[in-house]
Amino acid sequence: MEFITQTLAGFTAMSNWEYLAVVLSILYLLLAIKENIWCWPAAFFSTFIYTIMYWNGALLMESLLHFYYLVMAFVGWWMWRSGNKNTDSKIVSWSFFRHFQIIIVTACIAVFMGYMTDNYTHADLPYLDSFTTCFAVVTTYLVAKKVLENWLYWVVIDAASMYLYYLKGYYPTLALYVFYTFMACWGYMKWYEEHSNREGKPLAQL
Numbered sequence: 001m002e003f004i005t006q007t008l009a010g011f012t013a014m015s016n017w018e019y020l021a022v023v024l025s026i027l028y029l030l031l032a033i034k035e036n037i038w039c040w041p042a043a044f045f046s047t048f049i050y051t052i053m054y055w056n057g058a059l060l061m062e063s064l065l066h067f068y069y070l071v072m073a074f075v076g077w078w079m080w081r082s083g084n085k086n087t088d089s090k091i092v093s094w095s096f097f098r099h100f101q102i103i104i105v106t107a108c109i110a111v112f113m114g115y116m117t118d119n120y121t122h123a124d125l126p127y128l129d130s131f132t133t134c135f136a137v138v139t140t141y142l143v144a145k146k147v148l149e150n151w152l153y154w155v156v157i158d159a160a161s162m163y164l165y166y167l168k169g170y171y172p173t174l175a176l177y178v179f180y181t182f183m184a185c186w187g188y189m190k191w192y193e194e195h196s197n198r199e200g201k202p203l204a205q206l
Helices: 002-013 016-033 039-056 060-086 096-120 126-144 150-168 171-199
Strands: none
Touching (some): 016 039
């Protein structure tokens, strides 16, 4: 009951700009699942709002992360547009070993960043925050590359983020990330189906 009360109170306190950012974020997910290139303009404007909002709220790392998303909106647009012009950009699947390498390297960077922020800043929950941030950076690139497994990364990242926001009492954001998690699961199923239909065989191992 307390969670529901706090969540409703948080949504009531949200500004119109924040609501717009949420709507654009959801639009980005829906368009990305459909492989629609217009997902990237939606991502640009939503992250632009979040970048300013977090900066004004003194959440510097979150602001920097969303600035990265801002840049990746341009990169994603360019990569998808170039792919559609040249080779009809397709969803690809990377091997387990390739993902294992990505996970190990990213996890090491996250631990290092967690150590640095834990010992040299006033950061709260530094290791968990570093984990979600570092993997979000990598996974956004995987979206731009149309790597099928990006959605599985997002499921884990969103779940970890939900725990982080629960600990911080950010209940409206937590509720939003519950929705994101379900959307990521749906995105994986849709991309899996699209990849299988195009290839007409089991997932490629690159």
